Amino acid sequence: MHKLPPKAPFSHQNWQLMPGVVLGLGLIALVLLGLGSLLVMAGQLDIGSVWRSPYLRGVVVFTLWQAALSVVLSLLFALPVALALARFSQFAGRSLLLRLMELSLVLPTIVAVSGIIGVYGRQGWLTSLISNWLPDHGWNLYGVSGILLAHVFFNAPLAARILLQALEAVPAPQLRIASQLGLRGWWLWRSVQWPVIRLILPGLAALVFTLCFTSFAIIMTLGGGPAATTLEVAIYQALRFEFDFAQAALLAVIQLVICGSLWWLAFRNRMQGSLMPNRRFGHPILLRSSRPQRWLGAALLGVFFVFLALPLLAVVLRGLPALVPTTGSSMLYSQLLPATARSLLIAVPAGVGAVLGALITVAAARKAHGRLVMAIPTVTSYLPLVVPPLVLGTGLFLLLRPSLGNTAQGWALVSFINGLMALPFVVQVLRGPFADLDRSSLRIADQLGVLGWYRWRWLYWPLMRRPIALGLAYGIALSMGDFGVIALFGSPGQPTLPVLMYQQLSSYRVSDAAGTGLWLLSLLVLIFVVLSAVGRPVHSGQAARAQSPIGEPRHA
């Protein structure tokens, strides 16, 4: 009849839909299996025992309380910072500050904690400084204050970036009108800023709450005792030291119920906007600002910068002498190098797996029709945030136990769970670029028969190479910094970098720990630099100009 274009391999649309659906269903099954095997192990589940035991009651109450307080403090700090960054778009150091804020997502908790100790700890810079003036200040980092400080250190920049992104997504004409009318202060807030912030606030609060609620490494290092223990740490203790599976399962169920219902509340009215900073910024429009406003903004951003930079500086300055000793060669490397190899062995497959999982999830989300099928990729992209990785890991461990013997298999499990934990973040990185192909491009591609493998090769791959490299960097970095799953399954004799660092910290080899921290930090920076170079298109000059008329994505 007429000439048909050659058929593309894998062009049936199920190739786009089914892998993601299978992954989603598999993930749900895994969570159910993991939890189920714990419950079976536990035998009888007695919710009432939580309320009878003052210890468990204390754990639940403390977990809720510190998470709520962390959310309030982080948002209170993040909101003015985001507003100031949205208003002042052209000052020197703005991009440096933004990058510093990006770092918080991938900075290993244990490294940040050692930096925080270096600044606010007993012998920390700031503490010593204040002690000179005020000898009886009574500040103690270990306990609630340290936990809150660390949570704000991690979550305020994350929240500020998400808020900034929402603020910069305000349509330009609307801002121009606001600018023309000279709207300021209360009226600008009411008419332009609050409407966009209101949309993402519930989701953002839920995200920060979940991250603080399930916080592990910070509590382990800064908690300082049973008075400040969270559910996640209690689960760890029940599993590792008391072998009390019943209690672990019970606590895990409580955690799932609390986080799950919170997300349900936040998402009940479909969430607007993206919860992950997607690293794309619009063209800012100048808004009127008065002189005091400028001073206030500058002071605020200055304080924020110092707050973020000081702990990092502490890591670098304290770590440098340990890594590059002035006399003789460092003994540290004999421990560092094997630990690095182990970390990479776990993190690289985890990162690759997270990227592949994210790609098929994003593809399935685009193809899915119908409420039920559409829910599956959504679940894949959020479930790992809510399910405690320790619980998942333990459940699987129990499930596979008869056949799970040697270390390699344990590591494979750790790598697998780390990949799962990174999945939600990588999905957020890839989702935006994946939706970049506009409708008319897709129509043309349909007509030409650029389908299946060909569509991936010629349309998606060139567009997504950079985001994929970035997602890979996130995935690897998050797994490299993991100090939760590995604490449970790793053996102390064969530590990964974060575990090594924790061992050094807890045996008061502070300078060794600082060296390990700096090493880990440099490794992460190296991963980001290398992968962002690899992801750059070959003829970067032309392509970059043609691809991004909206403004260059800014890379770490």
Added chain:
Amino acid sequence: MLEVNQVSFRYPGVTTGWQFGFSVAPGQCVAVHGASGTGKSTLLNLIAGFLKPDAGSICWQGQAIHGLPPWQRPVSSVFQDHNLFEHLNVATNIGLGLHPGMKLTNDQKNLIEYNLDRTGLSGFGDRMPGELSGGQRQRIALVRAILRRQPVLLLDEPMTGLDPKARHTLRNLLLEEKARGVSLVLASHDEEDRKILADQVWNL
């Protein structure tokens, strides 16, 4: 012969719909005329298979094609803009029309070169669409559509916004296609386009 029989379509959530019916013989051009919002683009999208009709049939040489996916229909489309993949160079943009996986024979590569020369774009193969003018982009889109050698060309305001010289080049290319026996469905605001290209004008 392309036949559009009693095709009706309504966008979801909109009360008023459209009904279309006409036919074009090979080597003929029908110009669809009407103010914006009268359904010109909708009609072309229905024929191309980007939209599904609520009722009616679309036939080519007596065979129903309205159930086929876009890639199996005997048509090539040129829109007013956004015809090119912005991240692929000119040669690749055209080449994907010849083989959707860019598995091109040497003859096909030469064909692309030849047609770039013929349309005054020699040496443009390596350029990115973002560097080109509107007229150059439309010429490339049309070259791709022509090289696909499909019997029906669907043209949605392909010359709107171009300068007189560019319009002239495009019109000549289209006249050549007509002479070759290709059926044209042209949506255009422009009186001169209709006068030069169309054999019949149909008011929406």
